[in-house]
Amino acid sequence: MLAGCGATSQAAPLSEAAQETRQESVTAPRPPAVTLAPAHPSLPASQGHRLLAGRTIVIDPGHNTGNARHTAEINRKVNIGTTRKECDTTGTATNAGYSEASFTLDVSRRLRDLLTARGAKVVLTHDGDRPWGPCIDERARIGNNARADAVVSVHADGSAAGHRGFHVILPARVHAGGADTSRIVAPSRVLGEKIRDRFARATGTSPANYIGGGTGLDVRGDLGGLNLSTVPKVFVECGNMRDPADARLLTSASWRQKAALGLAEGITTYLKG
Numbered sequence: 001m002l003a004g005c006g007a008t009s010q011a012a013p014l015s016e017a018a019q020e021t022r023q024e025s026v027t028a029p030r031p032p033a034v035t036l037a038p039a040h041p042s043l044p045a046s047q048g049h050r051l052l053a054g055r056t057i058v059i060d061p062g063h064n065t066g067n068a069r070h071t072a073e074i075n076r077k078v079n080i081g082t083t084r085k086e087c088d089t090t091g092t093a094t095n096a097g098y099s100e101a102s103f104t105l106d107v108s109r110r111l112r113d114l115l116t117a118r119g120a121k122v123v124l125t126h127d128g129d130r131p132w133g134p135c136i137d138e139r140a141r142i143g144n145n146a147r148a149d150a151v152v153s154v155h156a157d158g159s160a161a162g163h164r165g166f167h168v169i170l171p172a173r174v175h176a177g178g179a180d181t182s183r184i185v186a187p188s189r190v191l192g193e194k195i196r197d198r199f200a201r202a203t204g205t206s207p208a209n210y211i212g213g214g215t216g217l218d219v220r221g222d223l224g225g226l227n228l229s230t231v232p233k234v235f236v237e238c239g240n241m242r243d244p245a246d247a248r249l250l251t252s253a254s255w256r257q258k259a260a261l262g263l264a265e266g267i268t269t270y271l272k273g
Contacts, residue, residue: 052120055271058143059115060125060153060225061108062235063091063101070132078137080224081179087135092158094247103250104154107238110260111154118268123148140228150191150267151233153225156250157208157240164243165208165216166199168192169235172221179227187232192217195236195266202262203255205239232270236263 067074067090077084091100105128112122123146125139134142143151157163170192171181181188196216200206207216220226226233238259239246249255 048118050119052115052118052268052271055119055149056121056123056146057115057267058123058125058146058148058151058231059108059111060139060143060151061101061104061127062153062155063088063099063104064126064130064132064134065099065101065105065128066131067091067101067133073132074135076135078135078224079177080136080222081174081177081227082221083177085136085222085224087137088133092156092241094241094251095244096247096251098241098247098251100156100158100241103156103238103241103256106253107256107260107263108154110257111152111263114260114264115267118264136224137228140225140233143233144228144230148231148233149271151229151231152191152195152263152267153233153235154263155235155237157237158242159210159240161243163208163210163240164246165206165210166196166203166239167208167212167216167218167237168196168199169223169226169237170217170219171223171226171229171233172219174221174227181227181229184229184232188226188234189217191232191267191270192234194270195234195263198265198269199236199238199259199262202265203249203258205249208237208240210240 067088074086074088074090076087078087091104093099108124109127112124115122123142125142126134139153171185171188173185174181196207200216207214212218223235225235239250241247241250
């Protein structure tokens with residue numbers, strides 16, 4: 001679910017018990033890096049570690065497990081170009097209390113390992129090392145300041161049961177309040193299309209049946225993380241945490257590795273063709 005931007009479908013408020021459960025520790029050992037053989041289907045394994053050499057990729061793990069303890073900070077309004085919205089939100093969770101913030105950080109770390117193995121410089125907007133946030137405008141600045149070749153914001157949706165599948169959110173054309181996406185709309189769409197195709201292949205899941213008309217793509221102009229970006233960027237809603245079938249996937253470590261691989265393949269295909 002998107003930070004401070006009004007997700008497509010709002011999840012029901014969590015009970016205090018679920019809110020407590022979602023504060024899972026983010027200091028657990030990282031999952032081991034997975035060696036791909038080859039690192040990209042078109043190259044021999046001996047060249048895989050150089051595939052993305054010289055490229056900078058920013059990964060944005062949506063939300064933060066500490067946000068619920070810092071409501072004053074995350075409710076502060078920030079400028080997103082078209083309006084002002086909350087700095088961040090707590091995100092959503094499965095019905096059993098597995099938080100979106102825990103999911104996004106785990107997938108982002110797996111993705112970082114895969115991209116680093118291919119030679120890329122990878123920057124995370126946070127690595128579970130902050131008590132809350134960062135705010136959505138700061139998340140955009142991190143990508144901009146890094147002059148990233150691509151930025152991917154990792155999320156999971158909180159829609160109604162029966163709504164299944166993933167979708168990729170692309171920036172709309174926005175020129176207002178200091179935001180100007182005119183230069184990133186076209187390359188972001190290409191990035192989004194590559195990720196959609198590779199994510200579906202790697203995970204075996206389908207584009208969302210409740211948004212995007214079956215294309216797996218959705219264009220939005222109300223997300224600060226996209227509006228304020230000056231480099232190609234997309235958001236990926238990896239599935240719907242409130243649907244039991246999708247939740248079983250999202251809570252599976254092996255499926256999260258597939259999700260990270262799909263994202264890595266999409267990013268690589270975008271950067272290398």
